[in-house]
Amino acid sequence: MKNKIQNWVDSLENKNNPDEYESKQLVRLFGIGVPEGERLSPGSAFEKTSIDPPYVLKVCSSTILHKTELQGVILNSGPDTVADDRNLMQKRFPKENILVEHQSSFTGPEFIIGIIKDSALGHAVMVGAGGVFTEIYKDTAFRLAPCSVADAGDMIEELALSPVFDNFRGLTLDKEKLAKTVSAVSQLADKMGDKLSQLDINPIVFCDEEWLALDVKVMLEP
Amino acid sequence: MDTLSSLQQLLNPQKIAVIGASKSKGKVGEIVFRRLMGSRRRLYPVNPKEIVIEGHKVLADIGSLPQDIDLAVITISAAAAVNAVEECAKKGIPNHIIVAGGFGEVGEEGRKLEQKLKNLTRKYNIRILGPNSLGIFLPDENIDTIFVEHGDKALDRKGKVACIVQSGSVGVEALGYASNTGYGMRAFVGLGNKCDLDEIDFLKYFDQDKKTNCLGFYLENIERGREFLDAAKKTTLKKPVVVLKAGMTETAVSAVSSHTGKLAGSDNVISGALKQFGIQRVYDDEEFCDATKVLSMLKQAPGNRVAVLTAAGGYGVMCTDFIEKDENRAPLKMAKLADATKQKIKEATFDFTACENPVDITASADDRMFSQSLDALIADDGVDIVICIAFFAPPGISENLIDIIAEKTNSSDKPVIVFTKYGPFTDNFIKNLYFAGVVGYPSVGRTVRAARFLVERARILKRLGQEE
Known part of the structure; x- marks a missing residue:
């Protein structure tokens, strides 16, 4: 794993500041599901993609944090429109890469999984109610990294949101798999060591029987 | 001597020197000496201004002490205490309790004094409890160096809770509450500024102590956090560990740009960590006493x-x-x-x-x-x-x-x-x-x-x- 992480660090376009595409590559190394995607550099040719439609197009920059507010996301693109949508996006952000991804459909709530570094205790992993309102709900649970799957299960049970796993409104979300994902993220923090400053997976959703990280942001120590 | 053996000697000393022992009512040196008189241990008061206290001959200087003292309780003020510790160390005294404040908690000058103490522990291979320590109190061993009123009579012998507290007044109030309503105290240890001995040392000691069945900590900072948590987790397999943690930990978030960083609020991290390691968290001194009492008795x-x-x-x-x-x-x-x-x-x-x-x-x-x-x-x-x-x-x-x-x-x-x-x-x-x-x-x-x-x-x- 050490080599894989080093290779990943070496491959970063903007050293120490991974973009969304690269952040997703990192979590994938730890078995966390991400949508199939392609990163297009400015000016590169693009007609079509082998990825299954529908598509979501996102500006893929390590410096833009809130893509939606800057019109940096186009949803529901199809095989016939994806090339035009890419051009439109490139006009908005002439110097940035564009990420084309399969747009996953999901039901059920969005979760957030994250990592921070505490000055006294080191890396801590968090799970919580995710999405754009995550900081308003403040429905979160923390443990130190690495944490076991059982610990992660306790964390999920601490959430106000946890009754969604009890067949709430017919939802069949896999709690055990989410716990495994939280534990895997904590392993990532442990393996990355001091290099890792913060990490956000928000949202992570349940899609085709797997938890899928729709957006990932990794922050490294300078 | 390993830490466990030296703590054993510190908490159950046979020969005790009281540096700054005094006859003047209300002085720390007077209270500590009076309390220790009830302990039936050999006492050696040291004070150039006194000749005899309650029938005990007072030595004029540390140099006049015998060689085999187990513990020196230093009741004099900060700067003088540092010199006294060095003299005691030269005399071969292995353990020291420093009561005085005026060290790291008051600023740069104090920090320098505290650093001197740290250097002394290494130079002479001695152990220090404090400075700014409330002292120790073990009803079963009849040892009490606590210089504030704490109703010790009401604290039953054969108690089983070891209380390890960093702060003075919170510790005193916990003792007060405990003695007002009955509480089985095995030991009370005032950590103070922890220039040497800290919560991990006492955790490991009371983990092994057969008379202890529950450990309670009041902590303001945990310097070796992970180490404390790992050790506490081992203890919780045998005995409940309760922690009252005051003061938020700082979360080093370089630029708080992540959602997680904003949500961490830092106290959430310590809360989660304590749960993860099987430690029971409480939020004030009353809850601290309530929890340790029930966990120890039932x-x-x-x-x-x-x-x-x-x-x-x-x-x-x-x-x-x-x-x-x-x-x-x-x-x-x-x-x-x-x-x-x-x-x-x-x-x-x-x-x-x-x-x-x-x-x-x-x-x-x-x-x-x-x-x-x-x-x-x-x-x-x-x-x-x-x-x-x-x-x-x-x-x-x-x-x-x-x-x-x-x-x-x-x-x-x-x-x-x-x-x-x-x-x-x-x-x-x-x-x-x-x-x-x-x-x-x-x-x-x-x-x-x-x-x-x-x-x-x-x-x-x-x-x-x-x-x-």
Whole structure:
């Protein structure tokens, strides 16, 4: 794993500041599901993609944090429109890469999984109610990294949101798999060591029987 | 000498030097020396200004001390204390308690003095408790160097809780509360500024101490955080560990740009970490004492179903509300009583007794009715914990009820916790319950919270057991 992480660090376009595409590559190394995607550099040719439609197009920059507010996301693109949508996006952000991804459909709530570094205790992993309102709900649970799957299960049970796993409104979300994902993220923090400053997976959703990280942001120590 | 052996010597010294021992009433050197006079250890007061204190010849300087002193209690002020420690070290004294403040907690000058102490521990291979330490108090060993009033007479011998506290006044108040209401103190250690000995050293010591069955820590900072947590987790397999952690940890978030960083708020991290390592967290000195008392005196709860026995209807309802309240620490539920149990209670009391849980035997009840109803509840397989709401004002209830409850508590595998009040006599009743071996609290909320500590403890053991 050490080599894989080093290779990943070496491959970063903007050293120490991974973009969304690269952040997703990192979590994938730890078995966390991400949508199939392609990163297009400015000016590169693009007609079509082998990825299954529908598509979501996102500006893929390590410096833009809130893509939606800057019109940096186009949803529901199809095989016939994806090339035009890419051009439109490139006009908005002439110097940035564009990420084309399969747009996953999901039901059920969005979760957030994250990592921070505490000055006294080191890396801590968090799970919580995710999405754009995550900081308003403040429905979160923390443990130190690495944490076991059982610990992660306790964390999920601490959430106000946890009754969604009890067949709430017919939802069949896999709690055990989410716990495994939280534990895997904590392993990532442990393996990355001091290099890792913060990490956000928000949202992570349940899609085709797997938890899928729709957006990932990794922050490294300078 | 390894740390465990030197702590053994520090906490149970045979020959003690008191540097700055004094005759002047109210001086720290006077109080500490007077307390130690009760310890039946060999005492060596040192003070150039005194000749004799209470029949003890006072030595003029540290150089005149014999070679085999186990512990020096340094009661003089900061700068002088540093020199005294060095002289004691040269004399071969291995352990030192420094009472004085005025070190790292007051600024740059103090920090320099504290660094000097640290250097001395390395240079002479000595151990220091403090500076700014409240001292140590071990009722069983008859050792007490605490220089503030703390009602030690009321703290029962044979206590089993080791209290390790960083701050002075919080520690003193915990002692005060404990002695007002009865509390089994095994040891009280004031860590102070922790220039040498810290919470991890004492955790490891009391982990091994056969007379300790519960450890409580009041901490403001945990410098070796992970190490403390790892060690505490090992202890929790055998003994409950309770932590009162004040002051938020700082979360080093270089630029708070992540959602996680904004949500961490730092106290969330320590809360999660304590849970992860099987440590029970409390939030003030009262809760600290409540938790350690019940965890030390009662067995863990077999489950979370609570039966409530009351002679006062209002408190029974209130108690039910507290039990059913959604609490993160550990959920409780009202036990569903077996028909046989209800029948037994009716036969023992009145036809009109409300036998649904909470069981209200009314103010017309007497000692016998209370006793037989309690028997029925303890015997019910659907009950894991019994909360007894005992009032001594009704004419049929006498103080014998204390012994009745005690006898059942001591012979039952199920925890029985008592809530009682009696106007200005409340503390006395709680204390008398304690002396009979019964855990009692003067409020409904605290009584129910105590039940949660037992359930939380059972869950921790179950979880740690799964990991084994």
